[in-house]
Amino acid sequence: MEKFADKIEQLLQKKLSLYEKIQNILLDEKAYIVDMNVDALWDTTSKKKSLSLSIEAIRHEITCLFNEFYSGLEMDTQAMKLSEVIKMLNVSSEKKSNLKKIVMAIDTLKDDIGMLASNNKNFISEYLSVIDGVFSTVLKRDNKKKYNNSGIVAQDSSNSLLINAEV
DSSP: OHHHHHHHHHHHHHHHHHHHHHHHHHHHHHHHHHHHHHHHHHHHHHHHHHHHHHHHHHHHHHHHHHHHHHHOOOOOOOOOOHHHHHOOOOOOOOHHHHHHHHHHHHHHHHHHHHHHHHHHHHHHHHHHHHHHHHHHHTTOSOOOOOEEETBBBOOOOOOOOOESOOO
16 A cells, blocks of 8 residues: 555656646746747747646546556546545555645645736736737827836826827
């Protein structure tokens, strides 16, 4: 049973490492957006996809190991919860505690990654709307937006406008 738990621990550590790599990519992404480094952005997209596929492969491997060791349960990869797998293990409380810590670290990292991805998406939208506003001004399009000093569309007519779309 301990060997089984050790194998699960190795897979969880690998999964944690992959999530850390995704987090680092998301942190770099914002700089690529500001620098308008399209090649680097495409590269990050392919890296994120590759890492995601690796995470899914680990998830599948854990499920297969569990189903092999605990025959008759036939746990599905999509329905599998790591915390449930750990509860079912017949190992020392120290080993269970160690595995739970890794799972908690993975869950925390997943939440952080979700927030980073959401923030990056919002940042891209705001950044592109500022660029759109600049082009609207240059091209003298109607319905131009006004931007404040932080580059965000102003909600009201503020005196501290960075870009005023009226020419």
